[in-house]
Amino acid sequence: MTDSRPILLVEDNEMNRDMLIRRLHRAGLEVIAAENGQQALELMASEQPALVLMDMNLPIMDGWSACRKAREDEQIRHIPIIALTAHAMEADRVNAMKAGCDDYATKPVDFPELLSKIKKLART
Amino acid sequence: MSLRRRLTLSLVAILILFAANVGTHFWGSFSRSESMVAYSDLVTATQLSSEIEQLLEGQQQQILVLATLRETTEDQLDAEELARAERDIKLIENTLRRLGNLSHADLRADFQQLWRSSDALLGRWLEFYRNYNDPGFNLDVNDPVPFVETAEWLKSLEQRQTALAVERANIIDRTIELTDRITAIGFFATIALTTLLGFSLVRYTGKSLKRLKTGTQRIGSGDLNYRIDNIDDRGELGDLAMAFNDMADRLRNAIEDVRQAKDAADEANATKSLFLANVSHELRTPLNAIIGYSEMLHDELDDQADIDRPQMQNDLDKIITSGRQLLSLINDILDLSKIETGKMSLHCEDFHPGTIIEEVCESLAPLLLEKDTELTLQDMDSLPSVYNDATKFRQVFVNLLSNACKFTEKGRIEVNACELENLDGWLSFSVSDTGIGMTPEQQARVFDAFVQADASTSANYGGTGLGLAICHEFCELMGGTITVDSEPGKGSTFTVVIPSDPELALEDV
Numbered sequence: 001m002t003d004s005r006p007i008l009l010v011e012d013n014e015m016n017r018d019m020l021i022r023r024l025h026r027a028g029l030e031v032i033a034a035e036n037g038q039q040a041l042e043l044m045a046s047e048q049p050a051l052v053l054m055d056m057n058l059p060i061m062d063g064w065s066a067c068r069k070a071r072e073d074e075q076i077r078h079i080p081i082i083a084l085t086a087h088a089m090e091a092d093r094v095n096a097m098k099a100g101c102d103d104y105a106t107k108p109v110d111f112p113e114l115l116s117k118i119k120k121l122a123r124t
Numbered sequence: 125m126s127l128r129r130r131l132t133l134s135l136v137a138i139l140i141l142f143a144a145n146v147g148t149h150f151w152g153s154f155s156r157s158e159s160m161v162a163y164s165d166l167v168t169a170t171q172l173s174s175e176i177e178q179l180l181e182g183q184q185q186q187i188l189v190l191a192t193l194r195e196t197t198e199d200q201l202d203a204e205e206l207a208r209a210e211r212d213i214k215l216i217e218n219t220l221r222r223l224g225n226l227s228h229a230d231l232r233a234d235f236q237q238l239w240r241s242s243d244a245l246l247g248r249w250l251e252f253y254r255n256y257n258d259p260g261f262n263l264d265v266n267d268p269v270p271f272v273e274t275a276e277w278l279k280s281l282e283q284r285q286t287a288l289a290v291e292r293a294n295i296i297d298r299t300i301e302l303t304d305r306i307t308a309i310g311f312f313a314t315i316a317l318t319t320l321l322g323f324s325l326v327r328y329t330g331k332s333l334k335r336l337k338t339g340t341q342r343i344g345s346g347d348l349n350y351r352i353d354n355i356d357d358r359g360e361l362g363d364l365a366m367a368f369n370d371m372a373d374r375l376r377n378a379i380e381d382v383r384q385a386k387d388a389a390d391e392a393n394a395t396k397s398l399f400l401a402n403v404s405h406e407l408r409t410p411l412n413a414i415i416g417y418s419e420m421l422h423d424e425l426d427d428q429a430d431i432d433r434p435q436m437q438n439d440l441d442k443i444i445t446s447g448r449q450l451l452s453l454i455n456d457i458l459d460l461s462k463i464e465t466g467k468m469s470l471h472c473e474d475f476h477p478g479t480i481i482e483e484v485c486e487s488l489a490p491l492l493l494e495k496d497t498e499l500t501l502q503d504m505d506s507l508p509s510v511y512n513d514a515t516k517f518r519q520v521f522v523n524l525l526s527n528a529c530k531f532t533e534k535g536r537i538e539v540n541a542c543e544l545e546n547l548d549g550w551l552s553f554s555v556s557d558t559g560i561g562m563t564p565e566q567q568a569r570v571f572d573a574f575v576q577a578d579a580s581t582s583a584n585y586g587g588t589g590l591g592l593a594i595c596h597e598f599c600e601l602m603g604g605t606i607t608v609d610s611e612p613g614k615g616s617t618f619t620v621v622i623p624s625d626p627e628l629a630l631e632d633v
Contacts, residue, residue, distance in 0.1 A: 013409070015442050019416045026423065086408035089401050107412035111419060 008049035037061030071100035145310035152303025238277035410446035478504025523591035532559035603629025
């Protein structure tokens with residue numbers, strides 16, 4: 001990973017957030033975290049992360065709204081977003097892609113696969 | 125008007141016209157024959173008149189000759205000649221009587237005149253014959269006055285008879301003409317009326333049939349709201365139209381029923397799919413933590429670095445918590461599915477509701493502390509003990525009180541209980557909070573499975589949306605009810621009413 005910019009993890013569940021941060025750290029990635037969609041948009045604008053891992057069920061502003069808003073914002077529209085959700089139905093994947101996500105991963109997370117998705121998207 | 129009535133009416137009209145025609149014909153021939161009888165009487169009377177005239181003239185001649193002979197000769201009139209003369213006079217008299225019988229009522233007066241003068245004349249003649257042989261008898265038979273008078277009366281009668289005959293003949297002609305005309309008019313009127321009735325019947329029936337045809341075509345092509353209401357017939361065609369309208373109604377209702385059944389099936393299907401999606405979602409969330417932490421710990425054990433034991437213990441606790449959460453979720457889902465398939469049964473025992481509620485409140489103390497919320501529990505010692513399912517009762521209050529805690533920050537929660545005054549053996553429990561509350565729309569759905577007040581609620585507050593669904597089902601199983609009263613921003617009050625024995629719920633109250 002040559003890119004020095006961090007990855008933004010958006011997750012409201014504290015347990016899941018801490019666990020993923022630690023695992024991503026172990027994988028050698030720098031991670032910053034947000035707890036809701038609103039915070040995520042602010043951090044995307046200020047930190048310009050290399051990639052966003054976005055949970056969809058979020059308080060204050062949910063993941064789908066945050067994605068749509070990100071795609072409308074000139075400053076951050078280029079940042080790739082991977083939806084990370086326990087909604088595992090085909091319709092949920094389609095909804096996430098429609099909202100503007102670049103990829104989609106279901107919980108429980110298959111970590112090696114998630115890493116390869118991150119590497120693929122963060123490089124471009 | 126019905127088709128049958130129309131046809132009957134037409135038939136009756138035609139029959140009346142026909143009867144009028146026949147009647148006219150009979151009346152005509154009757155009056156004609158009556159006039160003919162009168163006419164022939166008149167003709168006979170005229171003949172009799174001329175006959176009488178001849179007889180009178182003959183008799184007059186004979187008497188004049190005899191009078192001359194009596195003066196000039198001494199000849200006597202023998203008995204035979206007298207008898208013949210009397211017969212002749214009798215004949216005249218009889219003929220006169222016949223004429224009298226034939227005389228028309230209008231000529232009665234004229235005949236009376238004739239009768240009087242002829243009676244006098246014939247009397248004189250009879251007297252002359254009878255006294256012919258008596259030389260002392262003297263009668264002036266040469267006096268022409270009585271004869272002329274009688275002859276004139278006869279003439280006059282004859283003239284009037286002729287005039288009357290002409291008049292009668294005219295009447296006959298006129299009657300024939302009139303009856304002929306009436307017959308012709310009646311005949312043509314019958315034809316015209318029949319044609320008119322036939323035409324209007326065909327036209328009217330045709331119009332109604334055409335409307336019926338249009339209506340059935342439209343109903344047949346699926347326009348089930350179409351009504352055949354333009355048939356002005358209360359009879360057969362109207363009945364037919366009504367039958368078609370009824371059929372359309374029933375078809376529409378049947379289709380509506382089918383549509384509703386399909387909608388209900390679709391909705392049930394959608395609910396089931398949604399249920400599955402929700403179950404999948406809810407199971408994945410704790411599994412994510414379990415798998416995630418386990419993999420991470422596994423990886424960390426591979427590392428050469430020293431093991432951070434407290435950290436590892438902490439991580440294992442999270443796995444255990446998530447595992448328990450997963451278990452309680454699976455139990456909830458199983459409970460719900462048991463209830464839905466009717467396999468959930470009641471295990472009744474005697475228990476004191478106050479004790480159970482106190483225990484539940486105690487177990488919530490750490491959470492209350494975290495939320496900085498105060499809980500007030502009414503003294504429930506005075507409540508009677510009940511015979512119902514204690515486990516389900518406890519579950520209901522665990523769920524209600526956990527919810528109250530979850531949705532209330534720095535507020536108050538109150539638990540109250542009382543016996544229902546108007547229903548012996550029934551208890552009411554209420555859990556009130558000063559939490560976020562719900563709109564009426566949210567309240568209406570809050571007891572449905574996997575429904576939280578709105579989508580963001582679970583994100584903000586967690587939870588599966590199964591708790592209240594289970595409360596609702598358990599309360600019903602225990603023979604009671606659960607209701608909610610809430611206002612957004614002000615808080616919610618859940619009220620549970622249960623019988624002290626489930627048998628009470630079966631009684632008709």
